[in-house]
Amino acid sequence: MRILCLGLFVLTVAAHAGESDLRVLIDVSGSMRQNDPHGLRIPALKLLLELLPPATRAGVWLFSETPENLISLAPVDRQWKNAAGEAAQRIHSRGRYTDIEKALQTVIADWEAPGEDRHIILLTDGMLDVAPDPALDSASRNRIERQLIPRLQALGARIYTIALSDQADHHLMRQLAIATDGWNETARSAEQLQRAFLKIVQKATPREGLPLRDNRFTVDANVREFSLLVFRRPESPATELIRPDATRWSAADHPDTVHWHPEDGFDLITVDQPMPGPWQLAARLDPDNQVMIVTDLQLKTAALPNHLAAGETLAVRAELTEHDRRITREHFLGLVKFQLLQKGPEEVQKTLIPAPEEAGVFSAATKLEKPGIYTFEVTVDGKTFQRVRKQRIEVLALPVATEVIPPRAAGEPLIVRLTPDPERIDPATFEAAALIASASDPPREMPFSSGNEAFWELPLSAPEAKRRLTVNFHIQARDREGNPLQVHLRPIELEPSQFQTHSTEADKAPQPTAKPIDWLWSGLIAAGVNLILGGAGFFGWRKLRQHARQRQEQLLNRLTT
Structure with missing residues (x-):
């Protein structure tokens, strides 16, 4: 059986378990005097900092030739945000070089083992530049591609890059983003930079939201707090927020329970214990305006992969939870009602239906044929409450198909096959190599070989230790007109089981006879220990479970009456 790396992506329901780790790198090289003469980085960074949810550990570094910590890595709270906002004013443009390699190495220095929920935002305006000698720049780029990217992958870090000018190293920025399933944005103005930060922080630290339609939204009694982000243009009138009782608030006139943060280009308004009912925003309509909430009644969806290949299918799943317990009451x-709205090159609206295998889970599948940027919006309408989650992905028109062919028999290698699109690539110019790494082994480079010009293959034997392998691709090719192509393929991961056949000689061999166990005495001993140590825990667990079930029943009764 052959496994094509084009297929079905099943998105299991999940939420960020634990603390997100976010690290921000801001380029302060001298070229920023031309590309950011008005200090656009400062208000944009302030927006990012204000949007970070409490369950985040964050820090900010400035970099040019030597990285400098601007905002200490610490848990995010109001005190940290206030101090970070003041520190952002120290962003400058006095650096000499743009040493991206050293910047990335600095912010990951304390990550010694693989982890989850790790994110790095890299903002730069220029090419990689470490010294006057171009050979040193080339060597640094080579180390990033062949050593640092595999290291970032092994650590579980996603890289989100923002290019602040057309002179930025777009090839490297995109390579970092795709290799780590991060994201890549280009910003050419203050407004674009703020929105680029918004898109990235939504990916790194997604938050619960309320649907905002025609500047109106409805707050239910389960919402403890909401934060309203409103984008403004220079000519826009002052933003006003209208409560359900018709009281009007503004940046100049609001109660102490409201935190109103005005900046050039946006307002961020946080309301604690908001009044239930219909709220209205008096401001210019903007598709990026949004309402983020803190609540125990949550819509949970899985994080989508940031990059897919054209032709792949997504199976989207969603659920409602109360205090992190899935609601299953029929x-x-x-x-x-769960709805999926797909916006982009192909627009689709679907109703999520109950998943037959899991009570309380709703799902829908959508196939993505056309390349481009898509937005997926999952909403739930419970009559007395509403929730929304939005996610963006990029569908890639890849000029090379990737295929994994399992071993044909025991002892034979697995095959990784690359098939270039002959209409887009001149096969005579095609060269490929794989950079193979695991969490504990250094990367090793292996070339692909071809017996013809239709496909290229690389045989891989099973690793001695049963480890997951990550395969990155380095490709050189030209199109039919002779122009060089930049080919960014997504890396693939190979599990130890993929190196096995369905039936091996080891499976057929007789198994050694185990020494008989005296089950009577073992059972008596285990029962006594469990009775002594587990009794109190069992009754305590049962009491907590009953309390959680009663609390959820009370909530559901309130929502359905």
Whole structure:
């Protein structure tokens, strides 16, 4: 059986478990005097800092030839945000070089083992530049591609890059983003930079939201806090927020329970214990305006992969939870409607239906044929409450198809096959190599070989230790007109099981006879220990479970009456 790396991506329901780790790198090289003469980085960084949720550990570094910590790495709270906002004023443009390699190495120095929920935002305006000698620049780039990217992958870090000018190293920025399943943005103005930071922080630290339609949204009694982001243009009138009782608030006139943060280009308004009912925003309509909330009644969806190949299918799954417990009560879920709105080159609206294998989970599948940027919006309407989550992905028109062919028999290698699109690539110019690494082994480079010009293959034997392998691709090719192509293929991961056949000689060999176990005495001993140590824990667990179930029943009864 052959496994094509084009297929079905099943997105299991998940939420960020634990603390997100976000590290921001800001370029302060001298070229920023031309590309950011008005200090656009400062208000944009302030927006990013204000949008970070509490369950985040964050820090900011400035970099040119030597990285400098601007904002200490620490848990995010109001005190940290206030101090970070003041520190952002120290962003400058006095550096000499743009040493991206050293900047990335600095911010990951304390990551010694693989982890989850790790994110790095890299903002730069120029090419990689470490010294006057171009050979040193080339050597640094080579180390990033062949050593640092595999290291970032092994650590579980995603890189989000923002290019602040057309002179930025777009090839390297895109390579870093695709290799780590991060994201790549280009910003040419203050407004674009703020929105680029918004898109990236939404990916790194996604938050619960309320649907905002025609500047109106409805707050239910389960919302403890909401934050409203409103983008403004220079000619826009002052933003006003209208409560359900018709009281009007503004940046100049609002109660102490409201935190109103005005900056050039946006307002961020946080309301604690908001009044339930319909709210209205008096401001210019903007598709990026949004309402983020803190609540125990949550819509949870899985994070989408940031990059897919054209032709792949997404299976989107969603659920409602209360205090992180999935809601499965049929009567309540019968009153709730889950919708998927797909925007982009192909626009689709679907109703999520109950997943047959899991109570309380709703799903829908969508196939993505056309390349481009897509937005997926999952909403739930429970009549007395609404929730929304938005995610963006890029569908890539890859000029090379990737295929994994399992071993044909025991002892034979697995085959990784590359098939260039003959209409887009001149096969005579095609050269490919794989950079193979694991969490504990250094990367090793292996070339692909071809017996013809239709496909190129690389045989791989099973690693001695059963480790997952990550395969990155380095490709050189030209199109039919002779122009060089920049080919960014997504890396593939090979599990130890993929190196096995369905039936091996080891499976057929007789298994050694185990020494008989005296099950009577073992059972008596285990029962006594469990009775002594587990009794109190069992009754405590049962009491907590009953309390959580009663609390959820009370909430559902309130929502359905």
